[in-house]
Amino acid sequence: MEFTTIGTIGAGAPARAVAAHAAKAGYPVLLSNSRGPQTLEAAVTAVGPGATAATFEQAAAADLVLVAVPFINVPAVGERLDDWSGRVVVDMTNQFAEANPYRGFADVSPLTGTEWVAQHFPGATVIKAFNAMFSTFIAPDPRHEEGSQVVFFAGDDTEAKAAFARWGEGLGFAPVDLGSLRDGGALMQLGGALNGKHFIQQG
């Protein structure tokens, strides 16, 4: 499995930050939001060459789809397609109970947040990544003199995780596999030991 096109559902700071690394690495990036392509001029400019303003449908048809919307809006996004098979969906959300401003905790136990998200994307292979650190830490060049910026990820599909790790390395990150959506997801989600932290892989 290799990713050829990157789509974003949501075009806020975290989506733009990851998209910019992908665009720099040569991937076509399709940005989308809730209001439509005509509102995405600033986002396209911020991401740079390689980025295009897209409809939801165009972005969702990419083989790697970054979902960076408020957690509480995930059901509305997922239900727009009956079948999400054939792509890997990256859950970048944090399970805040409210958005604008983000606050509270949307408790979906006994599921982890990302297991709950996965339920809303029938057929998709879901990976959780890029949620655990601020976009201001995602955005800079992940290649530092001392090492590479760690990106934690979790998922239940070995092949998809291997492809995600190769893709992340190509962007300059040091991907670190934390295990399943259940165990790794618990570490990464709000309140988890690795949420809100950023790390450097030395060397």
Ligand SMILES: NC(=O)c1ccc[n+]([C@@H]2O[C@H](COP(=O)([O-])OP(=O)(O)OC[C@H]3O[C@@H](n4cnc5c(N)ncnc54)[C@H](OP(=O)(O)O)[C@@H]3O)[C@@H](O)[C@H]2O)c1
């Ligand atoms: N901010 C960070 O540092 C950071 C870092 C990592 C992860 N995250 C997580 O990433 C997610 C997005 O955060 P953000 O800071 O980008 O939030 P934001 O500034 O509120 O932006 C949300 C984005 O999602 C879009 N959106 C909302 N509902 C949608 C829907 N139903 N369909 C399609 N697009 C929709 C919005 O489009 P419109 O503007 O057109 O409505 C907007 O582009 C959150 O879950 C957050 O916890 C944030």
